[in-house]
Amino acid sequence: MTAVATRVRGTLGRFSPSRAARALGIPGVAAAALIAVVLTVTLLAPVLAPYDPDQPDLFNSLAGSSAAHPLGGDALGRDVLSRLMWGARTTLSGPVLIICLSTVVGTALAVTAAWAGGKVDAVVSRLLDVLFAVPGIVFALITVAVLGPGVTGVVLGLAVAYTPYVARVVRSAALRERNMPYVAAAWVQGRSAFAICVRHLLPNLRPIIVAQSVSALGFAVIDLAAISFLGLGVQPPTADWGLMVKSGLDSATRGQPLEALGAGLLIVLVVAAVIVLGDRLGKEGDQR
Amino acid sequence: MSLLKRERDQPEESQAEKGLSGGSLLDLRGLGLAVPAGRDWRPLVEEVDLSIGRGEAVGLVGESGSGKSMTARTILGLTPPGARVTGDIVFDGIRVTGMERRALRGLRARRIAMVFQDPRAHINPVRSIGDFLTEAMIANLGVPAPEARARAVRLLSDVGIADGERRMRQYPHELSGGLLQRVMIASVLAVEPDLVLADEPTTALDVTTQSEVMAILDELRRERGMAMLLITHDLELAAATCDRLAVMYAGRIVETQAAGALTATPRHPYTSGLMLSRPSIDQVVHRLPVIPGRPLAAFEADDGCAFAPRCAHARPYCADGRPAVVELEGARVACTRAGELTLQGES
Numbered sequence: 001m002t003a004v005a006t007r008v009r010g011t012l013g014r015f016s017p018s019r020a021a022r023a024l025g026i027p028g029v030a031a032a033a034l035i036a037v038v039l040t041v042t043l044l045a046p047v048l049a050p051y052d053p054d055q056p057d058l059f060n061s062l063a064g065s066s067a068a069h070p071l072g073g074d075a076l077g078r079d080v081l082s083r084l085m086w087g088a089r090t091t092l093s094g095p096v097l098i099i100c101l102s103t104v105v106g107t108a109l110a111v112t113a114a115w116a117g118g119k120v121d122a123v124v125s126r127l128l129d130v131l132f133a134v135p136g137i138v139f140a141l142i143t144v145a146v147l148g149p150g151v152t153g154v155v156l157g158l159a160v161a162y163t164p165y166v167a168r169v170v171r172s173a174a175l176r177e178r179n180m181p182y183v184a185a186a187w188v189q190g191r192s193a194f195a196i197c198v199r200h201l202l203p204n205l206r207p208i209i210v211a212q213s214v215s216a217l218g219f220a221v222i223d224l225a226a227i228s229f230l231g232l233g234v235q236p237p238t239a240d241w242g243l244m245v246k247s248g249l250d251s252a253t254r255g256q257p258l259e260a261l262g263a264g265l266l267i268v269l270v271v272a273a274v275i276v277l278g279d280r281l282g283k284e285g286d287q288r
Numbered sequence: 289m290s291l292l293k294r295e296r297d298q299p300e301e302s303q304a305e306k307g308l309s310g311g312s313l314l315d316l317r318g319l320g321l322a323v324p325a326g327r328d329w330r331p332l333v334e335e336v337d338l339s340i341g342r343g344e345a346v347g348l349v350g351e352s353g354s355g356k357s358m359t360a361r362t363i364l365g366l367t368p369p370g371a372r373v374t375g376d377i378v379f380d381g382i383r384v385t386g387m388e389r390r391a392l393r394g395l396r397a398r399r400i401a402m403v404f405q406d407p408r409a410h411i412n413p414v415r416s417i418g419d420f421l422t423e424a425m426i427a428n429l430g431v432p433a434p435e436a437r438a439r440a441v442r443l444l445s446d447v448g449i450a451d452g453e454r455r456m457r458q459y460p461h462e463l464s465g466g467l468l469q470r471v472m473i474a475s476v477l478a479v480e481p482d483l484v485l486a487d488e489p490t491t492a493l494d495v496t497t498q499s500e501v502m503a504i505l506d507e508l509r510r511e512r513g514m515a516m517l518l519i520t521h522d523l524e525l526a527a528a529t530c531d532r533l534a535v536m537y538a539g540r541i542v543e544t545q546a547a548g549a550l551t552a553t554p555r556h557p558y559t560s561g562l563m564l565s566r567p568s569i570d571q572v573v574h575r576l577p578v579i580p581g582r583p584l585a586a587f588e589a590d591d592g593c594a595f596a597p598r599c600a601h602a603r604p605y606c607a608d609g610r611p612a613v614v615e616l617e618g619a620r621v622a623c624t625r626a627g628e629l630t631l632q633g634e635s
Binding site: 180181182184185186187188189190191192195199200203204206 | 364366393394395396397398400401402404406409410411412413414415423424427428475479
């Protein structure tokens, strides 16, 4: 337990909240705070949400703001506030999954390429270039065409699409790190290439990997919401911000703009916060 | 028939083995290292012959760019990308050149260790000192983690770091250069290798800590019966710690002698020049004698003796071909005039 704690502290220098706050700056702290609030509400949705998000209530259909329903109801009379709270779960868990997958695959590819060099590096780099050339939405459309509409297909497609975003940056950092003397020192100690990559390279690459993944997470939120908006991602009646923007557009023309506004605003805020945080983390990584 | 054949083969085999090991721990034979430069090869080290006995300390002395570091790194296969190694490296009777990767890893893991010049660059900055010290023990020797930690603390106290428990939890940036070099030495001792390659182990340190660290390295090495190849440009330091010295110039060894004999009666003009150009604390000199010109790298040298252009004793024939190595009263000298010259040594 203490060993783990030491290791975690080690990668950030000695971790302390005030030091982290100073490193992130005011925008970074604000972004982190916003993300923390959103995550808390997301996790506590079953407790905090005043209504069942999927329960239609015809008396509340397209209703405006009221004491019982602060953000009114959607076309079927479901409580918009509750749907926003629950919708955060699908809206955010998808991108997190996408980024986890693409970070693991991207980092593995990048470190392998940087370590092996030569032909392996050339093949991996060209592969990444090809992936880069195809927009993420197109990948998602391909997987959706194969697997049918739904979150699974979209997540897989976007995970492939985001792999090069992580891999390119990590590869160049790994190339630099690979030529550091401490790697040569571990090498002459008779450590295997795998051990050096996992135990020496990865801890040193961690700040860059984290910064890059967090930035990519912001874009993944937009992409997934866009695909849900197009009707290929999350399927109704599940609450999702992207879907709510779409159905909210209908409601807006009928006098209830709060659904589309709320969902749209949340997407913008969360994406902005995530990207600012990623940027700050990247700057901190550079300074080390 | 088969019996006869075996009888005939056996002596040959054992002779071959004996020939390989030659009783010494490490044998470099005609070792050369060249890196690609366009279509050509650019030599960095040429025809280096050097042997180190068990428990013996040999100093490899030379100026920057003379190829001494490259020689040591080549032994462990730490060569620049695309480099070509020629000649033979024989360690304990086994040829290291052309060795299988796995076997070479085993050699590095247990039998040959290296102390680097700059400990700060050679220790992973984001892992603790404890991790650094125990990693090789746990991974290479299969020592259980708690025992490895206990051993690491003992090693730290061996190298003069008293509060080992606390140091184990610290990170490289929290330690001074001198302390880090001690940590590096401790990590080398941890695997109890047969041979330590010390590549300028004290050059990056303060003058005051230099002698301390060198003394620790030398003492602990002797206690454990490890052989050492000390790479340094400090002739005095090498003479004080090593049994034998080899002087390198332009990628070649120009002279090999026992340490005391080399400083007293250098046989090569270059060695003598090095001895004379050191400041002495007994004498006040306003201008130190210098060797004219600048040191050459191996690839810059002409066909003749590489040192000839700077040599006070050079003769026209010195430019004809590389001087052969001659044996002279226990010394091996690569100078055509070695026999006729009487050179000044330590003043």
